[in-house]
Amino acid sequence: MKLRLFLLFLIACLLFAAGVAILNVPYNFYVTALTQGVQSEYLNLNRLPDQYYHGGVLKFQHFIGRGEQRQGLWKDFHFSNFIVPFPIHHPQIVFLPQIKEKEGLPDLGAIFMDTSHIELFSFITDGVYPFKILTDKEKLFAFPIAKKIVYARKMEEIWADLFTKDVLLNVDRSHHLLSFPPKISGLEMPLYDLFLINMRKSYFEKEQLLDIHYYSEKQMGVLEVFDIDERYMSEVIHYFYNGVVYRVKIRTKRWDVMASMARDRFLQTIRFEESSPDSSQKIYTAFKSLSFYTQIRQEGLAYLYASWSHVLDRKEFLREMITFLERGKENYQQLTPLYEYAHGHFGTTFSKLGKHEVLDEKLKRKIAEELEKEILHEQSKQADPSEGDFPSPEAKIKYFLNKAKQEKTNSDEMENRLDR
Secondary structure, three states: OHHHHHHHHHHHHHHHHHHHHHHHHHHHHHHHHHHOEEEOOOOEEEOOOHHHHOOOEOOOOOOOOOHHHHOOOEEEEEEOOEEEEEEOOOOOOEEEEEEEOOOOOOEEEEEEEOOOOOEEEEEEEEEEEEOOOOOOOOHHHHOHHHHHHHHOOOHHHHHHHHHHOOOOOOOOOOOOOOOOOOOOOOOHHHHHHHHHHHHHHHHHOOOOEEEEEEEHHHOEEEEEEOOOOOOEEEEEEEEEEOOEEEEEEEEEEOOOHHHHHHHHHHHHHOEEOOOOHHHHHHHHHHHHOOOHHHHOOHHHHHHHHHHHOOOOOOHHHHHHHHHHHHOOOOOHHHHHHHHHHHHHHHOOOOOOOOHHHHHHHHHHHHHHHHHHHHHHOHHHOOOOOOOOOOOOHHHHHHHHHHHHHHHHHHHHHHHHHHHO
16 A cells, blocks of 8 residues: 555656656756757757847937037038938037948948047948848747747837847746746747847847947937947947838947047937938028038038938039039048049049149148058068158158159159150
């Protein structure tokens, strides 16, 4: 009798242990996939860097009011598909156009610099992509129960969770196989968390990701990514609008108050507004109402550049922008990216200054670049014996200027001989 009772007790214990183990299977799979990675018929997910498992809310060091805007230092423009701020009268910040050629129309942005021509902040558009709920690439998420869990949420909720949810909060690393799993509402949380991690991998794996943040007021994800220059912080904005994501890259000088304020102003100001030729016409009309003195300066550039951003295929607009800016005395730095884009895209700079004047300015810039390279790499380069020692930096610059002009003269003489 006692033996029979013992056997019944043993069988009951085994059944209980088996039941607990079965209950633990989904949870243990979930924990293993998140903490170690898993390769199986149902899910292929490597252990990702730690930053993929955490989300966060975007925080600002400076909350930008309307004070500087009322003073006329900044003005918001409809630029490409966004409303963004430009420093039109700021005493400490100037901006240059930033144009990146690619197949089709270029990406546009701007570089904000201080009065010493050091980059403080920059932004540039970086394409668009449709936001899709990825449930068919992995067998686990193709099951009806997984799809039901995922599609019970609105697309906007999934988008926000992609940047905010910390998927390791409910993981008990000390959990034992034969102990009851934590209360995690059945399969819903494990499946949804694994789905989010798989989405982050799919959408963010091309980035050299450092951190994930979200700006809920604008449905905007902000990813901090690796920058080769440790003095700068690079971020990629993912702006969600009507199921489409618009990317903008930004770059901020670290440990600089003015740069940090420019970044915070940009992030707090930016909002989506679809590009249109009508907007171009409105901005251009406002430009024509400015005084001539204003048109040929920084403010005029902001109007023309914003207006052109909506009609990039109109080369006559680019020509007019260059012509106006050439009338200003100190606009060469702003003109350079426009010259380079026009020459590369249309085969001409559209300059009215004349060939030699433009070339002389480019020559000076080239000399400055070469001198900077030489200073940076002086120890690793062999000195040219013919150059000798220079008594002062001014003497060295004069030497290279004369040398470059001589090379240009020789080149011109060769061209004349070839023309004959």
